[in-house]
Amino acid sequence: MFNKVVIFGVGLIGGSFARALRHAGVVTTLVGVGRSPQAMARALELGIIDQVAASVQDAMAGADLVLIAAPVAQTAPVLASLLPYLEAGTVVTDAGSTKSDVVAAARAVMKERVGQFVPGHPIAGRETNGPDAAIVDLYHGKKTVLTPLPENAAADIDRVAAAWSACGAIIHRLTPQEHDTVFASVSHLPHLLAYALVDDIARKPHAGLLFQYAASGFRDFTRIAGSSPEMWRDISLANQSALLGELDAYLAQLTAIRAMLANGDGAAIEAVYANAQRARCRWIEAIETAEAPPAQDSSPE
Amino acid sequence: MFNKVVIFGVGLIGGSFARALRHAGVVTTLVGVGRSPQAMARALELGIIDQVAASVQDAMAGADLVLIAAPVAQTAPVLASLLPYLEAGTVVTDAGSTKSDVVAAARAVMKERVGQFVPGHPIAGRETNGPDAAIVDLYHGKKTVLTPLPENAAADIDRVAAAWSACGAIIHRLTPQEHDTVFASVSHLPHLLAYALVDDIARKPHAGLLFQYAASGFRDFTRIAGSSPEMWRDISLANQSALLGELDAYLAQLTAIRAMLANGDGAAIEAVYANAQRARCRWIEAIETAEAPPAQDSSPE
Incomplete structure (x- = not known):
């Protein structure tokens, strides 16, 4: 259960995270921070967040969990902006599509406090963006990859994993590389x-x-x-x-x-095409098996 | 109206053509010819065709229209097999995905009778194949490209176009090249x-x-x-x-x-990505406009 979750960037990724946490009933207060006042107002109007933060300082006060859902190039400036107000009990994570650079940025900005940053990447997306694109089930049944740092406390990794699990995501772990x-x-x-x-x-x-x-x-x-x-x-x-x-x-x-x-080497071309077709077919079968709904129980009357 | 239509290859492409002609009510008898007895029996069982031809000679007797819906490499052997039985009143077309090679094959095999061959290519497909994949609306709203030859009679081109139009296709013309x-x-x-x-x-x-x-x-x-x-x-x-x-x-x-x-030239990379994104967006808008259903009439009671 989270008392206060702060989301930097309430578009498709951050907004869908907020909607899913709310739907799961695991959060008391959702606070949004963003560069666009229009987008923040819209997120509030849509009920994605409970409050637009008056400042980063206000946002960070008493936060359990912070998600940075901004373009990866924004990770360093966002971390720099929140660091002065980062309390000892707050865990920060992100949703960036790349991890080595995010980890490098976090180390450079946070230094000895980098242990409070647990890098992550939810494997979900669409071509739409902005608060209106946010949906409650974007992460349902999808993978979220965490790439924890040696400095992370196990309890902090678990806290981030619990949030994504509450969104319906399946947690995987890889190194950033x-x-x-x-x-x-x-x-x-x-x-x-x-x-x-x-x-x-x-x-x-x-x-x-x-x-x-x-x-x-x-x-x-x-x-x-x-x-x-x-x-x-x-x-x-x-x-x-x-x-x-x-x-x-x-x-x-x-x-x-x-x-x-x-x-004009038809046999060689066919070998490439056929290997690809077989591999893709096996892959599709594997995901369809993994994503198939469980067999329905015969319910007693 | 077609009295007898013959289809070489009753899989996804040929079978869907047969189903659509039948649905449109423009054909009396549909005859299938194919290399696989199992596939032909299945096409008959599914009601896609009325008859499996006992021989190419039987198939060609009295045919109004012949569609070759076989892999493009089969075009020459199929044309050679039917040529001895090709009556003066029969028009032959194909559904091959390439046209220059098909035209070359047709010229080589049919010689002075190449005028009876009107090359075509329906722009529709799926990853499935065989008679079971054939569906009545595969061509509905899709393009069929005809690449007529100088030797084709206008009436013969019209006959092929009429068959595809009956399947719901929109007829386009290009040169084979x-x-x-x-x-x-x-x-x-x-x-x-x-x-x-x-x-x-x-x-x-x-x-x-x-x-x-x-x-x-x-x-x-x-x-x-x-x-x-x-x-x-x-x-x-x-x-x-x-x-x-x-x-x-x-x-x-x-x-x-x-x-x-x-x-690390981000501006150049973004220029490529943005040009592509804009072009694709315009293209999608154009097809969605073209494929939009007509505005519904307010129907009198």
């Missing part, structure tokens, strides 16, 4: 590739004709290119090293496939 | 890129960990990598030249973005 390598591969690179394709097509002289014939496959492939450019610029830069590694591996893969295609 | 360039860009390249990414990840030593954290963005981006590897091998080879051109443009684009990332 593992996290960033994994997400460079399965999230950051696909975003870069989708943006690159749409930009490539949009700059062709016959772009209008091309878009006219783009169909459902193209729509799904490029859905993630509808995401916020600023957010994904920040993520790309924050995870530069791992993303470059994944991009280089992919460029090597494309260069190899280009040679197969130029040589 | 225009068609192949357009689809290399918005369909064939995205398939290659999705297959390449999944294969790349699946062959990494820590593939299991990676797939564990892949989420909805990855699922949508790679949906087309669930498609038939044989079919897409054939399409890739059939459209080799245009696809190589698009792949090279994309490799140049990725190489440029790699340099931006290596240089």
Whole structure:
């Protein structure tokens, strides 16, 4: 049970966290902090938060838990703003899509108090944003990855895990480095590739004709290119090293496939396509099994 | 109105065409021809076709319209098998995803009778296949591109267009070369890129960990990598030249973005991402406008 939870950034991520905690009945007071007075007023109007903080100092007074749900590049300034008012009993966490840079920022800003910061990343999102996009079940059945620091107290990690569990999330743990390598591969690179394709097509002289014939496959492939450019610029830069590694591996893969295609090597092309199709099929089966509702009990009358 | 329509390959594409023609009430007899006796028996059992042809000769006798709905590499052998029985009043069309190679195959096989072949490509599909995947509304509101030949009679083009219109499709016309360039860009390249990414990840030593954290963005981006590897091998080879051109443009684009990332050039990265996001947003708005149901009439009582 949380007496006071403070959320920096009450958009899709922070707002959905607030709605889920409220729905679970585990929080007494939800306080919002944000740069946009309009967004904060809207979050209040929608009942996502109980109060808009008059100041960071007011917000932090007596807080049990603080979630930073702002673009990753904002983590250091937000931590610097709250540090002077950080009480000994408060745990701070974040929702950033990259972790090594967030941890580096937290160490640089918080120094010997970094143990009060438990880094996290809820694996959920949509293309919409702002308080109106916040929904109660965004995290339900989704993973939240925590990347705890050696300095974190077990009780503080548990407190953050308990909040996300109350939102319906399944808690996983990785090191910050593992996290960033994994997400460079399965999230950051696909975003870069989708943006690159749409930009490539949009700059062709016959772009209008091309878009006219783009169909459902193209729509799904490029859905993630509808995401916020600023957010994904920040993520790309924050995870530069791992993303470059994944991009280089992919460029090597494309260069190899280009040679197969130029040589008319149908067997080699089919081997790549078939391996991908099988792997994706196994993956889809695994998530569908994991996400299937439990078998219904036969209820006695 | 068609007296007899013959379909070579009664899977998703051919079967959905049959179901839609039947639903529209524009065909008396639907005859199926195929390599798999099981699939043909299933199509008959499902009521997709009225008859399984005893032979190609029987199938072709008195046919008004023939649809070849087989992998593009099968176009030449299928045309060669039916040519000896092709009556003067029969029009043949196809549903292949590439057109230049299909036209070349048709010219090589049919020679002076190529005027009876009107090439086509319905822009619709799903990852499922076989007669059980066939649905009545697969083509409803979707485009069918015809790439007529100079030798085609206007009445024959109209006959093919009428059949697709009866299926609910919207008829477009391109040259075979225009068609192949357009689809290399918005369909064939995205398939290659999705297959390449999944294969790349699946062959990494820590593939299991990676797939564990892949989420909805990855699922949508790679949906087309669930498609038939044989079919897409054939399409890739059939459209080799245009696809190589698009792949090279994309490799140049990725190489440029790699340099931006290596240089930490956030402004340049954001410009690419933002241009893509704006272009995709405009495109989605355009299709949603085009696909919106007409405003409902206020009906008198």
